[in-house]
Each structure stands twice: as C-alpha cells, then as structure tokens.
Amino acid sequence: MDARRERKAALDRLEACCRAAALAEPIxxxxxxxxxxxxxxxxxxxxxxxxxxxxELRVAFAERAATLEFRDRGRPFDPxxxxxPDLDLPPEDRPLGGLGLALVRALVDEARYEREGTANxxxxxxxxxxx
Amino acid sequence: MALSIQLEExxxxxxxxRLAGRLDNDTASDLDNELDKVLAGAVKVLVFDLGxxxxxxxxxxxxxxxxxxxxxxxxxxxxFLNLQPPVQKVxxxxxxxxxxxxxxxxxxxxxxxxxxxxxAREEAP
Numbered sequence: 451m452d453a454r455r456e457r458k459a460a461l462d463r464l465e466a467c468c469r470a471a472a473l474a475e476p477i478x479x480x481x482x483x484x485x486x487x488x489x490x491x492x493x494x495x496x497x498x499x500x501x502x503x504x505x506e507l508r509v510a511f512a513e514r515a516a517t518l519e520f521r522d523r524g525r526p527f528d529p530x531x532x533x534x535p536d537l538d539l540p541p542e543d544r545p546l547g548g549l550g551l552a553l554v555r556a557l558v559d560e561a562r563y564e565r566e567g568t569a570n571x572x573x574x575x576x577x578x579x580x581x
Numbered sequence: 582m583a584l585s586i587q588l589e590e591x592x593x594x595x596x597x598x599r600l601a602g603r604l605d606n607d608t609a610s611d612l613d614n615e616l617d618k619v620l621a622g623a624v625k626v627l628v629f630d631l632g633x634x635x636x637x638x639x640x641x642x643x644x645x646x647x648x649x650x651x652x653x654x655x656x657x658x659x660x661f662l663n664l665q666p667p668v669q670k671v672x673x674x675x676x677x678x679x680x681x682x683x684x685x686x687x688x689x690x691x692x693x694x695x696x697x698x699x700x701a702r703e704e705a706p
Contacts, residue, residue, distance in 0.1 A: 458607055479636045479667045483605075486638050490606050537676045541646055542653040549675050550639035556674040 453502055457489050460507055464518075471511045473578060480557045481509075481516060481576060487550035488520050488529060488572060496524025496570055513578075515559075520572040527570055528563045529554065584608035585633075586615050592694060594625035597662075601633025604641030612644045620648070625657040626697075628690065632663030642677050649678075658682065662690050 464485050468478040485507065493503040505522040534555075535548035555561060560575035587599040596619050604612065619627065627648060649659045661683045664672060672678055684690040 454607065476667060483636060483638050483667075483671070486605055486640075490640075540679070541649045541677060544646055546643045546646055549642050553639055553671060553674055 453493060457486075457493070460489065461486055464507065464509055467509055468516070471516075473511075473516065477516070477576060477578060481518065484554050484557050484574060484576075485518060485520075487554045488518075488574075491529050491532075491550055492520065492522055492524065492527065492570070492572075495529075496522055496527040511578075515578055516576045518574045518576075520570075520574075522570050523568050524570060526565050528565075529572060530561055530563045584611055586612060588615065588619065592626075592698070594623060595628065595694065596622075596624045596626070597628040597630055599630040599633070603635050604637040604644075606638060606640040609638075609640035609644050612641070613647070616644065616648050616651075620651050624652075625655070626660060626694065627652055627657065628660045628662055630662045631665065631668050634665060634668050636667040637671055639675070642671065642675050645677055660684060660690065660693075662687065 461482055465478060465482050468481055473481075489505065489507070492505055497503040503522065503524065505520060505524075508519040508521075510517045510519070529551050532548060532551045534552055535545060537544075537552070554574070557576075558574040559577045560573075562573045564571045564573075584600060584602040584604055587601075589597040589599060591597065598612075598615065598619065600612070602608070629645065629648075645659070645661075652659050659678075659682060661672075661678050663686065664683060672683075684693065
C-alpha cells in the first residue's frame with residue numbers, strides 16, 4: 451500500500467472509532483480534518499521524500515474529551531512551532547502554505563508536542579461538549 | 582465519500598462548480614484539474630456551490646486560494662454559495678473568503694449577479 455492509501459485507511463479507521471464512540475458529528479469531522487493535517491505535515495517534514503513515513507496514531511476517549519496521540523520516529527519536527535500564516539492578507543495575496551497547521555491549532559482545545567528520545571509525540575485534546 | 586464536481590454554465594462568463602462530498606488531500610487534485618479546464622476558458626465569475634460539501638481541509642482551501650489568485654489576475658471574481666457549518670468553520674478560521682463574496686443561497690447570489698450585470702451595462706460605452 452502506498453503512503454497515501456495508508457493515510458486514508460488510518461483516517462477512515464479513526465472516523466469509524468469516533469462514530470463507534472458516539473461522538474457528535476461536528477467533533478468527528480474536526481478530528482478527521484485535524485488528523486489529516488497532522489499526518490500530511492509529518493510525512494512532509496519529519497521524513498525525507500523517498501522514505502515511507504512510519505507513524506502511529508492512537509485515539510482515546512474519556513467522558514469529556516477525545517485525545518489524539520501521534521508518534522513517529524522521523525527527524526525532530528514540532529508542528530506547533532510552524533509559523534502561522536498571515537491570515538489578514540486578502541486571500542489573493544496569501545502564500546499557499548501553513549494553513550493546515552493553523553487549522554489544527556484552531557480546531558483542538560489543547561496541543562502539546564514533545565521529543566521523547568528519538569520520537570516526535572504530538573498530543574491533541576478535543577473537548578466533547580454535551581449535545 | 583469521494584468528491585463529486587459538476588460544472589454548470591448559466592449567465593455569460595459565469596461558471597458554477599457544484600461540489601459534493603469531501604474535499605481533502607486526496608480529492609483536491611480532482612478539483613484542481615477541473616479548475617484548470619474552467620480557467621482555460623473565458624470566465625469572469627467563478628461560483629463555488631458548496632451546498633453538498635461535507636467538509637474541507639487545508640488542501641481544499643489551497644485550491645480555492647489558487648482560483649482566487651487566478652481570477653484576480655483576469656479581474657474576475659470568485660464567489661461562494663451555501664457553505665455548510667463544517668465548511669464555514671474552516672473558512673472562518675482561515676479567513677478564506679471576503680464576506681462580500683459569500684452568499685447564503687441562490688436568490689442572494691442571483692440578486693448580486695443581476696446588479697453586477699446591470700452596472701456593467703450602464704458603464705459600457
């Protein structure tokens with residue numbers, strides 16, 4: 451399986467887990483969007499172009515929050531340290547990059563990156579508001 | 582669900598791309614290909630009808646930005662119609678569109694296009 455199909459399979463699996471945990475639809479979508487942004491950025495920046503990105507995604511559900519944990523053994527890459535794009539420029543004048551991680555920061559309630567030994571670990575927490 | 586893209590041509594120089602499904606890293610290239618075809622023609626107003634779009638990621642936003650840049654170069658406009666809540670949320674975060682270019686429904690958009698055409702006729706020599 452190529453990296454792209456593997457990523458899609460992981461995202462589909464995440465979405466299925468979220469649905470099985472009966473999360474509200476807007477939360478399921480936010481988590482899927484966030485996970486796609488992280489996976490594509492880690493593949494791009496923590497791994498050389500010809501290296502298949504190896505990445506582990508865990509999801510944990512508690513009563514009030516869902517936690518996504520991304521772990522990879524690529525080169526050090528802190529997605530939260532990426533410079534934010536200037537969103538006040540008119541769309542026509544914007545650079546095309548940086549939007550994905552800006553979405554990640556905005557769509558989760560807590561985000562923490564750590565370099566643990568040779569691993570990049572990113573933990574994202576999304577609060578589950580009662581519907 | 583993948584992305585479906587339908588092209589509609591109504592008024593002169595106006596093209597509408599109706600998107601349904603999911604706009605993400607896998608499907609944005611389909612939209613880019615369609616955009617290349619649309620932008621190869623004479624178009625002054627490009628409308629994205631997003632009524633059937635479940636969500637968009639930054640990959641979709643990049644396609645929209647690209648079309649906004651391309652249309653500005655030809656002094657045209659990109660307009661957005663029927664943003665659903667998950668798409669609206671991402672647009673708000675990324676400030677992806679000017680408020681003036683987002684329309685709630687077809688009626689609002691038609692009124693705007695009527696006014697624009699009327700103005701163009703009046704300004705014509």
